Amino acid sequence: MKVIRIVSNVLLGLLVVVLLLAAIGLAPVDDTPYQQMDYYRKTRQQLAALPSPPKPTAALQAGWAKVNITPSFTTATGGYGARLGKHWHTVNDSIFARAVVLDNGSNRVAIVGLDLLITPPTVVEALKKRLPEVGMRWENVYMGAIHSHNSLGGWAPGLVGQLIAGGYDERVVPLITNGILAAIRQAQANMSSAELGYGQTNASDLIYNRMANSGPTGPLDGTVRLLKLKKKTGQTALICSFAGHATLFDDSASEYLSRDYPGALVDRLEKDDADFAVFLAGAVGSTGPEVKAPDDFAEIRTYAGELADRIERVLPTITTRTDSTLAMLTLPLGLREPNPRIIGNWRVRPWLFYTIYGDYPSDLKALHLGNTVLIGTPCDFSGELAVELAPAAKRDGVNLMVTSFEGGYIGYITPDRYYDRQQYEVREMNWFGPYNGAYFKEMMTGLLDRITRK
Template structure:
């Protein structure tokens, strides 16, 4: 018996020693070096300096042409939904309303730009890779594609690899990814085919009754600007793009039906009056929809009807015609090494993160249309960060619209003073901090300066 316990003791000690030796290979302390002191920050600033030096804005010497198209992407078979981990990848069998990818095509002489939005949770990185590989079929380069999603939490999944991707989107399906990429490209090609002369108008309205700070509560800052870009085609038609900050989460995880959530209901109303409308999720970080008492579908209708009413009757914060200047830009976005934390000061190492999520490139996208700058970020960009950015744009005589989910995804970007707060947005989904609230904001300000 004594010999048995001696052997057991040695085995336990050996296992403990091996575990202690393995820990440094799995976890590390969080790097809190101020971002402005890092090499990756200097590289990003150099990249922006190069943009300013080598890419002067084009001259408005030709008529701006606009085209539009939408392609149905609703799957014809059972698929998992994406958006709520509680669903655990269960397939959805019912379609409440169809899913689409929509494109607004802009062309000025040889300069082309495609504004694309899909009824998806995000634009999945795996889909982005396929789009890049096949994009020549649409006659446009990735640099000129400004892409985003409606951020509905009741769309199809099946597009995320590895543990984290499948946690949010169910079992990976390569055929579904291939089909989505082909449909995105098809929408661009169709939109380009029928482009015609147009005048563009940019508008902002306030809708404070439709958004709340879902992290800090009613007394906390909110971003409640409803952005709209209207194209008045020479044919007499009107088409439009709209963006708002409230998460498309009026439908809870218990609703197992495919749906575009409130953005889809809004577009359905608008398209009763005009040929085409599209929607892109804005600075949705920390911003939730206002949900009065009632069923999920009643809450969805409240949001859609409220936005439609704001567009029809709401007072303008601004309404300005845009000049015929078109300048699309896509830049690699330098980031800190991933720091997925399990406590305040400890995170998993990069190699483990790569296996749990994957290593995907991050980019920032920008599209200048006259005095309007659209900026697309690879994240849930924080609504609380928008007020100073809007003020900065106004000081420089420009207009700013920031959208999320531009084809990459690096988690939530929130105010830096909450980086150490426990919570979903600041701990679970803040993957590349600290300091990214200030860093991403600085990149946007530099783009406003340059473009």
């Protein structure tokens, strides 16, 4: 009987502890419509207060450079929990920070592409402090990443950081930050007058909608978009965006450090079609790559080759011309309190979420370059939502490139109609609650309108 009483008391104590932890750590999901929230009103006010970019005072100048940031030491593989923090041991292909710097006499902007899973929030915080070293501010820098799930990890502290990018390594953030600054410096050093052109090609058959596993879905953004820069010297650069997830290396291949298919694509473009190329992951939220080949390496070659073939067919149709249009706006993005769901409609309380992940500010960025507007989002942004933004771009008379991983990563942003589905993208990776699809569309449309106003 004494043993039974002891066991009963222990179990009762554990139950009390569990209930106490639930009481202080969990709360119901906040489903207040976003238009009624303070963060929405504040962000609208900030959007309305954004200044008009100054008009150009000189012809467009451009420079570009890449810096190898492959470490001399191994790190965890940055590619979410399936890789379990395992370290890569074989460099399949090197990792780079790439920069394109543009100037029209009134504005100077850097487009930075990282061969990483995302733009690490820790790197963003370091850049905000160090960009003055290269004469830039955070508001002048447009960030993107290729979203390879086999690239460098170790750049995010905390439990969530461990799940996304493996164990934190204090050497990694300075390595990436130094590489970005070096690429910007080198790009600034080789600037000269440049013309600009835009082209696109369809690759919808090379992607599929992962949300289809849980029910009907809408069309995805399957367009490959290209910006071509051409100097008077004849040197050319390509800025390429596409929405296929860079997940052709299987979860079990974590021993390889690789840029996945974007790396193979950029290498081919730089070999055959341009002096320099940079890839920015597009609206990859819920979008998987569609390819068949005997193994991962063959899949990467096949997929990159198919994209390159289509790009090479459209490149001769891209006419470059003189255009000094260059403007950039940064919108600090207010968000609902964290609402990651644990059980049913119960979510982790904000204090607990920030404890295990961190509290990083997030922005939306718009870059008006020639007759194209790039909008950078701090998330895996849905390809379906990108399609829904197309009418606003058409109304404003511009080409639209939506990219993910601008900085301050906040998880997945998907159509609100999917919020209650039992799907990874809207359960484990929806960190900031309901209605963000409509909220992001409204703010992105507003930012598009602001930067294109005459």
